[in-house]
Structure formats: C-alpha cells, structure tokens
Amino acid sequence: MSKHTVVPLNEADPIEARVANLLAKMTLAEKVGQMRQLNASEGYPPDYLAPFIQAGAVGSVLNQADVDIINELQRIAIEDSRLGIPLLVGRDVIHGFKTIFPIPLGQAATWNPELVGEGARIAAREAAAAGINWTFAPMIDVSRDPRWGRIAESFGEDVFLTAVLAVAMVEGLQGDDLTSPDSIAACAKHFAGYGAVESGRDYATTNIPENELRNVYLPPFRAAVRAGVATLMTSFSDIDGVPGTANAFLLRQILRDEWGFAGLVVSDWDSIRQLHIHGLTENDWDSAFEAVTAGVDMEMAGDIYGNHLAALVESGRIAVGMIDAAVANVLRTKFQLGLFEDPYVDPAVQPAAGSEHAVGMAKTMATQSVVLLKNDNAALPFAADGLRSLAVIGPLADAPYEQLGTWIFDGDVGLSVTPLAAIRELVGDTVDVRYLRAMENSRSRETAAFDEAVEVARSCDATILFLGEESILSGEAHSRANIDLPGDQAKLVQRIRKVGKPVVAVILAGRPLTLANILDHVDALLFGWHPGAMAGPAIADLLFGHESPSGKLPVSLPRVVGQVPIYYSQKNSGKPASADNIVHIDDIDAFAPQTSVGMSSFHLDAGYTPLFEFGYGLSYGRFEYANIRTSAHHICIGDTVTISAELTNAGEVAADEIAQLYVRDLVGSVTRPVKQLAGFQRLRVEPGQTVTVEFRLHTDELAFHGRDQRLATEPGEFHAWIGGSSATELRTEFRIVASS
Ligand code: NOJ
Numbered sequence: 001m002s003k004h005t006v007v008p009l010n011e012a013d014p015i016e017a018r019v020a021n022l023l024a025k026m027t028l029a030e031k032v033g034q035m036r037q038l039n040a041s042e043g044y045p046p047d048y049l050a051p052f053i054q055a056g057a058v059g060s061v062l063n064q065a066d067v068d069i070i071n072e073l074q075r076i077a078i079e080d081s082r083l084g085i086p087l088l089v090g091r092d093v094i095h096g097f098k099t100i101f102p103i104p105l106g107q108a109a110t111w112n113p114e115l116v117g118e119g120a121r122i123a124a125r126e127a128a129a130a131g132i133n134w135t136f137a138p139m140i141d142v143s144r145d146p147r148w149g150r151i152a153e154s155f156g157e158d159v160f161l162t163a164v165l166a167v168a169m170v171e172g173l174q175g176d177d178l179t180s181p182d183s184i185a186a187c188a189k190h191f192a193g194y195g196a197v198e199s200g201r202d203y204a205t206t207n208i209p210e211n212e213l214r215n216v217y218l219p220p221f222r223a224a225v226r227a228g229v230a231t232l233m234t235s236f237s238d239i240d241g242v243p244g245t246a247n248a249f250l251l252r253q254i255l256r257d258e259w260g261f262a263g264l265v266v267s268d269w270d271s272i273r274q275l276h277i278h279g280l281t282e283n284d285w286d287s288a289f290e291a292v293t294a295g296v297d298m299e300m301a302g303d304i305y306g307n308h309l310a311a312l313v314e315s316g317r318i319a320v321g322m323i324d325a326a327v328a329n330v331l332r333t334k335f336q337l338g339l340f341e342d343p344y345v346d347p348a349v350q351p352a353a354g355s356e357h358a359v360g361m362a363k364t365m366a367t368q369s370v371v372l373l374k375n376d377n378a379a380l381p382f383a384a385d386g387l388r389s390l391a392v393i394g395p396l397a398d399a400p401y402e403q404l405g406t407w408i409f410d411g412d413v414g415l416s417v418t419p420l421a422a423i424r425e426l427v428g429d430t431v432d433v434r435y436l437r438a439m440e441n442s443r444s445r446e447t448a449a450f451d452e453a454v455e456v457a458r459s460c461d462a463t464i465l466f467l468g469e470e471s472i473l474s475g476e477a478h479s480r481a482n483i484d485l486p487g488d489q490a491k492l493v494q495r496i497r498k499v500g501k502p503v504v505a506v507i508l509a510g511r512p513l514t515l516a517n518i519l520d521h522v523d524a525l526l527f528g529w530h531p532g533a534m535a536g537p538a539i540a541d542l543l544f545g546h547e548s549p550s551g552k553l554p555v556s557l558p559r560v561v562g563q564v565p566i567y568y569s570q571k572n573s574g575k576p577a578s579a580d581n582i583v584h585i586d587d588i589d590a591f592a593p594q595t596s597v598g599m600s601s602f603h604l605d606a607g608y609t610p611l612f613e614f615g616y617g618l619s620y621g622r623f624e625y626a627n628i629r630t631s632a633h634h635i636c637i638g639d640t641v642t643i644s645a646e647l648t649n650a651g652e653v654a655a656d657e658i659a660q661l662y663v664r665d666l667v668g669s670v671t672r673p674v675k676q677l678a679g680f681q682r683l684r685v686e687p688g689q690t691v692t693v694e695f696r697l698h699t700d701e702l703a704f705h706g707r708d709q710r711l712a713t714e715p716g717e718f719h720a721w722i723g724g725s726s727a728t729e730l731r732t733e734f735r736i737v738a739s740s
C-alpha cells in the first residue's frame with residue numbers, strides 16, 4: 001500500500017549514537033523527566049513551567065500555540081537546563097490549524113488521498129510556524145458506530161480506506177523530511193480498538209476478539225507505521241480486560257516485535273492514572289509499573305511517571321534499561337525532528353492565516369466531501385436563470401463556527417464563509433434570497449417561527465434547508481444514543497414540504513444521522529459533514545452546478561439506530577438475509593411460525609440494509625459500469641491479477657466518479673467479510689466518454705490473519721466487483737492456487 005518500508009532501529013544510524021551518548025550523561029531524574037508531558041495551556045504559563053524545565057523534569061508540553069511562549073519554553077530548556085534538551089511541543093491539529101478543512105470523516109468522503117495529504121501539509125506548515133512540532137493526528141480508529149461522537153475524527157468504517165488515508169495524512173504532516181521547518185511529527189491514535197466502544201459511549205469498554213482486532217482495527221496502524229509515523233498514542237479504552245495504556249500485547253508484541261516500530265508511544269491524557277479507576281491496579285505506583293512495562297514511553301498530562309518511575313527503578317521493581325529504552329524513543333524523535341539543531345521558530349515568519357492556497361484547498365476538499373444522497377427529477381443543480389427567488393432556512397445556514405466541526409482549537413473562525421453568504425455572493429442580484437433561521441439551534445423544540453418559515457418558503461420558487469448538528473454534538477465525550485436530526489428539525493422539513501415547492505436539504509453534521517423521517521419530504525438531499533471554513537462556497541457551487549457532487553459515503557447511514565453497528569463488510573453468517581427471505585413486522589401475522597421464510601439475519605422493523613450504503617453517492621453525471629473482466633482466472637500466490645471494467649458517463653455534465661473495487665474470499669480458515677474494499681480511483685469522466693478502470697491486485701493484498709493469527713493469503717476462490725458503491729453487483733471471479 002505504501003512506498004515506504006518499516007525502518008527498524010538501525011544501530012549504525014548516527015542518530016542512535018547521539019541518543020546513546022546523551023543517555024549516558026543523564027541522571028535517573030532527567031530520564032524520567034523526558035517521559036513526562038506537561039499541560040502548557042493558559043493556566044500553566046512559562047513561569048509556572050520554568051522550574052520543571054530547568055530541572056530537566058519535563059520532556060514535552062502540550063496545548064500551547066503561541067509562538068513567543070513556545071520559543072520561551074524552548075529557550076528555558078536549551079539554555080537553563082543542565083543538558084539543554086529541546087521540548088516536544090504537542091497540539092491537537094486534527095483537520096487544519098488556522099485554516100479549517102472538513103472534519104476527518106468528511107475528508108474520508110472525498111476518497112482523495114492526495115487532497116487529504118495536501119490538507120495535512122498545509123496544517124503542518126501553519127502549526128509549525130507557531131512552534132508546534134508534534135500533532136496528535138491522524139485518528140485512525142475504524143469507526144462503525146455513529147453514536148460515538150469521535151466518529152467525526154475518524155475516516156469511517158472501512159479498513160482499507162482508513163489505511164490509505166492514514167498514510168496520506170502521516171505523509172502530509174511529516175513531509176519528506178521531518179527536520180524540515182514545515183514538518184511536524186504525526187501521531188497515529190488511539191492504539192487500539194477505541195472505535196469499538198460499547199454502544200458508542202465514549203471511553204467505554206471494547207470487546208474485540210484477537211482475529212477481529214488484527215483484521216479490522218490494526219491494519220491502518222500497521223500502514224501508518226510502515227509509512228514512518230513518528231509516534232503513536234494509546235487508547236483510553238479497555239480491550240479484552242487490559243486498557244490500551246497497559247496493554248503489552250499491543251504495545252510490545254504487536255507494535256515493537258511484529259511491526260518493528262522504533263518511534264515514541266505516548267499515553268492518552270491522564271490515562272496512566274486511570275488504570276486504577278479501570279480497576280486494573282490498586283494505586284498509582286502500580287499504574288506507573290503497568291504502563292511502563294507495557295511500553296508507554298511518555299505520560300500525557302499526568303504525574304504518575306514523575307511521582308513513581310524513579311522509585312520503581314530504585315526499589316528494583318523495574319530495571320533502568322526499561323527506562324533507557326523509553327527515553328531513547330523520546331530522544332530519537334527529537335533528533336529526527338532536528339530539534340537539537342534548531343528548536344526555535346522565527347515569529348516574524350508566519351504564513352498568512354488563510355493563504356490563497358490554503359483556502360483554495362479547503363474549498364476543493366469541502367466540495368469533494370459533500371455526498372449527494374437523493375436527487376429526484378434532477379431537482380439539483382438549480383438553474384440560476386430559472387430561479388427568481390430562493391428560501392434559505394435553518395439553524396446551520398449561517399453558523400460560521402458550527403460548520404467547522406469538532407477539534408478546532410486554533411481555527412480562525414474569521415475565515416468561515418457560510419452557505420448563506422456564499423449563495424448570496426454566487427447569485428448576486430439575479431435571485432432574491434430570503435433567509436430565516438427558523439430555529440435557535442438544531443436542538444430547539446421551539447416551533448414558533450415555523451409559520452413564518454412556511455410563508456418564506458411559499459413566497460419563493462424553491463427552498464434550501466440547512467439542518468444537522470452543531471459542532472458541540474460530536475467529538476470527544478459527545479456521544480448520542482438517538483441519531484435522528486435533533487430537536488424539531490424533522491417537523492420543520494415536513495411543514496416546508498407541504499408548501500408544495502421544490503425542497504432541498506443540506507445536512508451538516510459530525511456523524512451519520514438517521515434520515516428516514518425526512519427522506520421522502522425532500523426532493524434532493526446533500527450530506528456535507530462539517531465542511532470547515534469553506535463550507536459555503538463549496539456548497540453553493542454544488543447547488544448551482546458549478547461543480548458536480550463527487551463525495552461517497554465513508555460510512556453506512558442506518559435507517560434506525562437499532563441497526564448499529566451496520567457496515568458493508570459484515571460476515572455472511574449461517575443464515576444471510578435476502579430480499580425474498582425477510583418479513584416486515586406489519587406482515588408478520590401472514591407467516592405461520594413453521595414457514596422457513598424469514599429465518600434469516602435481519603430486523604423485523606428495519607430489514608437488513610442501511611438507508612444508504614458505504615461508498616454511495618450520486619452525481620450530476622450519470623455513471624454506468626459494464627464489462628468487468630479479470631486478466632486471469634487462476635493466479636499463483638505471489639502473482640498480480642488485473643480487474644477492469646468500463647465506466648461510462650451517460651449524463652450531460654462532466655463529473656468525478658469514485659470507482660471502487662471490492663473482493664470476497666469465499667472460504668477461509670476464518671470466516672471472511674462478504675465484501676471488502678480493495679481499491680478505488682477518482683476519475684474525471686466527460687459526458688458520453690467511456691473509460692477503462694483498471695485495478696491491479698497482488699495476492700499479498702488479499703492476505704488476512706487466519707485461524708493461527710498469522711498473516712497469509714489463502715488459496716481458493718475469490719469474487720471481485722467494480723462499481724460506484726459497495727452495493728455493486730458487477731462481478732467477476734478468479735482463483736488463487738498455491739505456488740508450485
Ligand atoms: C484526549 C484525546 O483522547 C486525544 O485524542 C487527544 O489527542 C488528547 N486528549 C490531547 O488533547
């Protein structure tokens with residue numbers, strides 16, 4: 001997947017000599033200091049931190065983004081501490097620094113790794129100019145539960161898409177050269193399985209069997225490690241009885257021994273202390289022991305390491321060699337970043353907030369992230385010359401902060417252009433735009449303004465509703481049990497529908513929502529996630545046909561929350577559902593209990609399919625796939641097979657399509673998913689044009705962890721599909737035979 005290979009610890013690397021040399025000079029207290037990361041946010045100014053830094057009692061700080069303060073902290077570390085070791089300066093730069101891009105889930109909807117990489121590059125450049133040298137991104141937890149507020153920060157439900165975008169983001173943040181002044185260290189998080197928290201409730205337990213862990217949750221991390229990610233963060237969650245921060249199986253056996261990771265592992269915020277709260281340890285002393293022996297090199301924002309590590313060594317409970325190895329991982333990262341050569345940044349050299357390039361990329365990414373879910377009777381795009389008046393209604397039409405989404409500590413809200421502003425700008429005097437917010441916010445149950453909304457809609461040729469969730473409804477510790485549109489938004493849609501004029505809804509949200517109760521009441525439906533600063537211009541261009549929608553769902557949209565988790569790459573089960581073998585609850589009396597109809601895996605009240613499947617997304621073009629072919633019907637282990645199909649744009653406008661390749665391994669030593677994404681391409685296709693889409697698949701790309709947990713490709717029969725979503729039925733077959 002990546003052009004990079006794992007770079008195991010190389011003793012001949014000059015950095016290793018420098019690490020060893022420095023380690024040899026350090027006292028135990030100084031070593032422990034390197035394993036501590038302190039909060040440097042507003043309440044913890046330089047004069048509070050100075051004594052710690054001077055004493056060599058801190059290796060890193062987080063949550064400071066003021067260039068002068070950061071330079072001062074580095075100065076204290078370099079000039080006033082005995083060994084002059086620079087600081088790692090961490091910050092959550094999740095989807096942009098000053099210039100805010102779509103939330104990661106929206107970025108995933110672009111299916112465009114180059115764009116995701118370039119967005120990360122811009123974020124790195126802006127953050128590095130403030131003195132930040134380490135970000136806690138990308139979050140690459142495979143996320144199949146839309147109730148979980150942190151799904152916003154993820155790349156969605158799929159293993160392959162998450163892995164590809166993980167690599168793109170790591171490469172974008174770190175650049176070609178980590179020492180470059182515009183590169184920052186990335187951090188793949190949260191290791192591992194955090195996306196599987198029970199019922200989507202943040203921080204809850206996860207239950208992930210080892211085979212599922214290896215085949216679903218770990219591959220994106222492995223890809224990030226192969227791409228050279230500098231650091232990893234542990235997960236808050238408890239996995240198979242051992243929280244991520246104490247999990248030696250993950251942190252030592254898999255990460256270090258199997259994958260050869262030589263970078264730095266940081267705990268999540270205070271998660272070492274939490275080992276006691278989990279009920280794994282009796283006290284902080286034991287928590288320090290568990291974390292350090294499991295392989296956590298640095299403690300984020302806690303004092304467990306500071307209080308106990310030295311005593312653990314002095315008492316003989318752990319060997320100093322264990323501390324040395326952890327400190328080496330910290331120092332190695334600092335050398336790799338070039339901090340010993342120059343830890344400072346020039347405050348005079350600041351990229352202009354919202355440079356033309358940054359804003360342009362934010363707009364392109366937002367444009368490509370929006371998914372067109374429904375477009376009956378070509379309701380969209382609006383023809384500007386056929387429209388005299390347009391009603392723009394809803395709590396998210398003109399909400400500059402909310403469109404940015406979660407995790408935007410340093411985002412410049414002044415750069416936000418809202419949909420209302422952009423629509424007005426785009427149509428100028430040609431269309432009379434009448435705006436009504438109608439609801440204080442998305443959660444409101446106050447319907448007093450609905451009558452006026454109906455009047456505004458009646459007075460116009462068409463209505464666009466901007467609905468969804470404000471940024472505060474997703475993100476860390478912001479899970480929901482009900483994922484309908486909050487408040488009385490659905491009622492508003494139903495009232496506007498009764499006006500009898502065209503209705504378009506644009507959903508801005510940090511998670512998939514259940515939209516069945518509005519779907520029939522709108523002519524067209526766009527899902528825009530939280531698109532970032534340039535939400536407005538991107539959406540306006542799509543509404544008026546300056547661009548065609550090209551986003552595809554990175555996550556299934558359920559019909560009702562009770563279907564969750566629902567994802568396309570499910571296992572078949574022994575009784576898979578099919579359209580002719582399910583029963584609806586309203587018809588249940590007609591089926592006698594003895595009939596075999598309905599004895600399959602489905603819900604009486606929701607069936608077995610999502611409302612919209614993974615990979616789905618409409619276009620103003622009309623894409624048709626045909627003639628799937630395979631270059632060979634039999635291939636040997638070690639060979640490559642080419643799967644191709646013809647893609648025609650039978651529509652009237654040029655548009656981008658994301659062609660997707662899915663595979664199924666029919667029989668395995670462990671059961672395999674019914675479909676798995678194995679490739680994708682974003683292609684521009686002109687009206688009337690037919691292109692051949694070709695995917696090359698090496699048998700290694702079909703490997704999985706089998707019953708013995710080893711990674712291998714198992715010979716046998718495979719199905720392969722190409723199409724515009726995971727529901728594609730255009731299929732071919734091939735067989736892998738063991739090499740002779
Ligand atoms: C806790 C979050 O889980 C983690 O993702 C984040 O990077 C840290 N806090 C630092 O803010």
